[in-house]
Amino acid sequence: MTTIPLPATNDLIRVALDAAIRAPSPHNTQPWRFEVTGDRIDVLLDRERVLAVADRDGREARLSCGAAIFNMRAALSGNGHAAAVTLLPDRRRADLLATLSISGTHRTTPEDQALARAIGFRRSNRRPFTDRPVPVGTRQALVRAAAAEGAELVLLERPGDLDALAALLRHAEHLQSEDPAFQAEVRRWTVEDGVRDDGVPLSAGGPRPEPDSLLTLRHYGVRESGPARPFERTPLVAVLSSHTDTSLGQVRAGQAMQRVLLTATTAGLSASFLSQPVELESSRTALRRLLGGRGYPQTVLRLGYGFAAPATRRRAADTVTYHHDPGEARS
Ligand SMILES: Cc1cc2nc3c(=O)[nH]c(=O)nc-3n(C[C@H](O)[C@H](O)[C@H](O)COP(=O)(O)O)c2cc1C
Known part of the structure; x- marks a missing residue:
């Protein structure tokens, strides 16, 4: 293997990689590497970079890589290029997990352009949302976004289902908060602002919800000292499911997750993750x-209408990419 400078002609590779690294990942671990030939x-x-305790088998890391793959596809198609x-x-x-080749031109649609633009604006927003309901048309667009990538998004619209999810969330959050590891x-992954290019900065952690709030959010940092804030009264909660639980199913689900998140961003929605119930086998089974x-x-x-949330940092694409000499055989 030899390292060679990025060829000037490969601006598209750069566009794809810069989009890939904006993907979300648990605790902002960024569990990906890229090799370019x-x-x-x-x-x-x-x-x-797979979380040894929360994500022992790497499922969430594969979701994150799937999201990075979707970002590359979206950035390329938004710029008129096809990817195989x-x-x-x-x-x-x-x-x-994947091989992506730039394969000619693509007739860009307004949706492609909107998704590509959303890559830089999407972020996890752990702050309270307003009580403005998400319109039916937007809900349907989110469901379609998941289906387009071979996964299913189930909106918990019946109060009983939402309450049941909230109970699983509280139970899982309690077990995780009692687990020293x-x-x-x-x-380890909660960081001071501006110090590291990975991890969750303190500024990205949300405030403490008031005690009667329905949903429990993951605690990052020292927010316990701040005032409790009311969260939205009827949150829109959605579960993204795959058809199989294989590595392939998980990478696909990661692409679907990112298409849902970018579709939400284009519709002016904010989103945050509530992973606790899927990180523990018993509550995941109950959720299923x-x-x-x-x-x-x-x-x-x-999902809901929120106010601006800060962006988190990423390791630069160059630092996570190895450039092969094109003549060199792949190991
Ligand atoms: C599979 C997965 C699970 C996540 N679970 C949680 C979670 O349970 N709670 C949370 O606050 N954030 C969660 N996150 C969000 C990450 O912490 C976030 O993506 C990362 O810090 C980068 O920030 P950004 O999304 O604003 O770019 C999750 C992200 C992914 C991809």
Whole structure:
């Protein structure tokens, strides 16, 4: 392997990689690496960045890489370029999650452009949302976004379902808050603002919800000292499920998750994650049962109209990318 400077002609590779690294990831671990050979980008899971306690089998890391893959596709199609993507292309290399090749031109639609623009604006917003309801048309667009990527988004619109989810969330949050290893991991990834290019900065943690709030949010940092704030009275909560729980199903679900999040961003919606119930096997099973046993819950999202939330930092694309000499054979 030899490192060579990024060829000037490869502006598109740069566009794709700059989009990829904006993907969300648990505790902002950014569990990805990229290898570039000519016009091909290989997306690899970075095992060293998989959360050992919260994400032992790397499921959430694969979702994050799926989101990075979707960002690359969206950035390219928004700029008039087609991408051919093969997921899990080599059975002998489980961490090679995808190969993306830039493959000619693409007739860009307004939706493509909007999704591409949203990549830079999307962020996790852990602050209270307003009580303005999300219109039916927007809800349907979110459901369609997941379906377009081969996953299912179930909106918990019946009060009983929302209450049941809230109970699972509280239970899982309680178990995680009592687990010293889990808490140590959260602390390791909670960072002072502006100090590191990964982790969740204190400014991105939301305020403490008032005691009678329906949803429990993950605690980052020292917000316990701040005043409690009322959160939206009837939150819109959605569960994203895959049809299989294999690595392939999880990478697909990550693409669907990102398409949902970017679609939400284009509609002016904010979103945050409520992963606690899918991170513990027992509550994940209970959640699956709540959804009628269909599909495998991969993540839970809270959606609504919020106010600006800060962006979190990323490691620059160059620092997570290896450029192969195009003539060199792949190992
Ligand atoms: C699979 C997955 C699970 C996540 N779970 C949570 C969660 O339970 N609570 C939370 O506050 N944020 C959660 N996040 C959000 C990340 O912390 C966030 O994406 C990361 O800090 C980067 O910030 P950004 O989304 O604003 O770009 C999750 C993200 C992903 C991809």
